[in-house]
Amino acid sequence: MSKFFYNVAINIPLRQAFTYHLNYEIPLGRRVEVKFGSTKKVGIVIEQLINSEIDTKPIQKVLDDISVFSVSELKILKWASDYYFHPIGEVLNSFLPTNLRQIKNNLDFAEIEENEITYFKRVKFENKLNAQQLKAFRFLKLLKGFKPVLLYGVTGSGKTEVYLRCVQENLLKNRSILVLAPEISLIPQLENRFKNIFGGLVGIYHSKMTINARYKSWKKFRNGNLKVMIGTRSAVMMPAPKLGLIVIDEEHDTSYKQQDGFKFSARDIALKRAQILKIPIILGSATPSLRTLKLVDEDKFEVTKLTKRVTQKNPPKFTILDINSADMVSGLAKNSLDVISEILKKNKQVLIFINRRGFAPQFVCSYCNWKAMCSSCDSSLVFHHQVERLICHRCDSSFGIPRKCPSCSKEQLSYIGTGTEQLENTLNNYFPNIPIYRMDRDSTKKVGSLEKILSEIQSSKAGIIIGTQMLIKGHDFPNLQLVIAVDVDQGITSLNTCAVEEMGQQLIQVAGRAGRSDGQANVIVQSRYFNDQNLLQLKSGNYLNFANSLMRERKAMSQPPYYFEATINASSSNAQNNIDMLNFAKKFIDHNKCLVIGPMPAIKSKVRGSYHHHILIQANTRALLNKILSHVVNSLDEDKSKISRKARWGINVDPTEF
Template sequence: MPLNAEQQSAVRTVLETTRSFQCTLLDGVTGSGKTEVYLAIARAILGDGRSALLLLPEIALTPQITTRIEQAFGSRALVYHSERSQEERQAVWDAVRSDGVHCVIGTRSALFLPFTTLGLIVVDEEHDASFKQQDGFRYSARDLAVYRARQLHIPIVLGSATPSLESLANARTGRYRHLRLTARAGAGQTPHWSLVDIRGQKLRGGFSDKTLAIMQRHLERRGQMLVYLNRRGYARSLLCPDCGWIATCEPCESPLTVHQRERRLLCHRCGLRRPVPDTCPACGGTLSPRGSGTERLETTLAECFPGVGLARLDRDVIAHRNRLASVLEGVRSGSTRMLVGTQMLAKGHDFHGVTLVVVIDADQGLYSADFRAAEHLGQQLVQVAGRAGRGELAGEVVLQTRHPENPLLHDLFGGSYASFADHLLEERRAAGWPPYAKLALLIAESADADAAWAVLRAIKQDPETVSADRLDLFGPAPALHPKQAGRWRIQLLLKAPTRKGLQAGCVRILEHHKLHSKKVRLSLDIDPYSLD
């Protein structure tokens, strides 16, 4: 498909500065053809004798983009991520270390490949949480990619239909160039949104009768559909209605998730596995799974629509290497009419036959204690909704909610992501939160909760810590999930109006306090993506 006027303009603008650093935010609505813009820019860079790196947030996206690159360029792309074998990753490492010209696709770890001819970096879905390494060596692959492009004096493109507030703020101040794609490419149409109020309704495996009727209508019209719930497994807990026993992960003090097909109880935080008991261990009563996960939705749809092609896409599925390709091929070929999945469904997939997206629980994140929750929820809803109506048939988005009057949902429902983000930015500015302030999270982990509390209280009360100009400290307080794998997690939040002030405060802490002791392990997360 030839590029439209907006796409051509974006390509020309980026290619004006290929021998110097320039960060471009490519802000395009879902289905606007951002990938085609990436490929056109990459083709020019490769033709100039330099390599291109395309970073993706999810391994599940690599087969789709690899195929499109090979079709566009007539040559194989190099793929680098954790699911590749050691031999395959070593081959990519050796190839880019040579003087050859390559197009490399990878997740965040690909950023550390030893390129000798790198001429372009693209970060697709730049807002995505997967670009932040949350443990061990903590870093933002997006921000590090910008830094690497600056050091190499090459252009970088950050693409998203729902840009992060940080990137939008950088575009507003002129640090990033802001390019927009305002319309869907080709025959794609913006989908129609509707809210389904499920208050007081008896749901069938998570679905209301109205939602099931809408799904039936789309099946009769030969449409495909995506069903989104950001919770894998069959049920989020297993309990006994007679005595109140709940299957619990003792090291994390949180409910175990039921995985019915494996007959396993699994902790999604520490990985603890246990068999599902036949009866209540406490009283011998009958156990009841509560809440829905993607596995339960799949089971319900198989019962409601027998004979209809059905598949599931979540981390349990992609753990099996060949099953991912099989699921994606089934959707593209049309043999799969219904695809159930987690947030993986919201990330860049281009399924032209999808006419309906169903969001089972639009309320997740509405009332979170995390100040970023509204931003993350808005991004997830807009992204998953954007999978509908990309072909010739009109698209529809159905959101099930128990809070149809919530203003956040109405901002998304009645406006655009741009207006929604503008509203959030003004709220953040008024409250003095990022991107108008800088944060660091100091996390104390210990099997002894009192020891973790004591360390952070000592740091907060240390004159060397509090002497920093305009450095605010909040806490210490328990993490949103205060225990994991037998260790308590207590946090101290540092906030400063400037990066320089925050770094000065962090340096003082590091100079005067050990990060590790026999009892307590301290870690420092700069620009935390969440407060958990």
């Protein structure tokens, strides 16, 4: 009897596939049941071999009649495994619906009803494109093959209208379209815009959906019943029979980078997918990442620009408010409160941006300086007034509020700092008859709560909107006339090399929510560093000037995007084990070819009882960095001294957090 040999990827933390055999031939991408040790596991067939030099176990069962990943999709996922130095089984599992990670479930397309819309007919759009939009659309319409294009458009310039036209052109050719958004909070607005035009051809995919709802979307996009899929980073490898276009909205956003487990960038995987499929990809942003701007400068990306708002109204005016000697109330300067009052009298809305949820970030004893800390992490417990708990924002551990200091037993406990809850409470007292809308992770936990808040904001006149970064991108608040940015100084003082870039992007994005209808908006940036050069650059509201200045600085200092970085991360319950393991890893790095820093504690140095350390590697070319990492990974995998097993370790390529 003939034997057919296959390499099978299994969801385990080993950087290899495993060879099994079957007495008949099957296509690649099929899910199979295999024995691994004494257990049965789901595997995915990724390669067929001519023969095997080792004894192999048989594949127990072929689970489905159809492949979960196509040959081209497997090629992309293998690239991702190699590029990020992550086990292939875990990479494939990351993009497999939860239902299909279990042996008991089968992929059955017979359950899906056929879509009634067989042929798409051109629709009539309500909004006509202006001259700049029309020029951008005509440029994008003519793209063929792999063409990365930056659609640079100032906030309010109508990038989504251009997306919609490009989507229609692909639907007319019976092609599928993948639209990525960085935050779940942006999905409802995009979904409404797209469904108003394309109806039942549009689906969504993100982590707040139920497991079954995600699985249904995955299957419908897989077999072509859905043609337009809008999703967050987990949707980047959604299988589609005829993918014709990928759109990455807010391409600059660091939320596209997964920070735990398989540390991939959805932006970069999308680019690789477009390259392998030879299709166009549009990267849209009002505040493009420095990486993208560098690729534009090098003519590796093309660019088309929307430099004016659709309404032709002026962008908001920036004011930097020195708060060093200001009277402060819950993080707001008295001057800011006075301006808020004036705006509310005009029946207009105010948005207060503070990237810190909860009531106060620290809970302390004023007598002995005791501070409430998480017992499993090295972080302060955040006081949450609404639920009367002290909560760790790293591990979500929750504790009751002590009446006396646990250290000195004095009743002199208080809180320090400001969060979204405190601002809501304070402003309710100042403006008792004004509706206040708080938008953060806590207020949007319930299903439908986000949509409800957005709907109420749209229908109200005077009002105050308080929120974290989830509200600063993509939302349109027509009655908004004032934006106040609170606590931006952490972007100036942070040790994170990406902090200044992110601060600039956030300020331009949050400012862009205001003044879209009348052009009379103002932005107040509260800061103790009112003479900071980066803030002064942003004061003009011209992001590209700020970005170009920052790029010159980065180039002079040999920092990304002109140099390439990766970290080797280690975690264990013993900090010394991390240090020993990382010092061992350094022995396999040629220090003459790159810069190596560390071992050093991560900024989040302890999470859920585990200590985290890393070494930073910086090389002047991508090829050199990959070569260095490959040698280190192979050496650690082959380590017979077992030093590398003292800690859990992994690679983070192109890190955005340290």
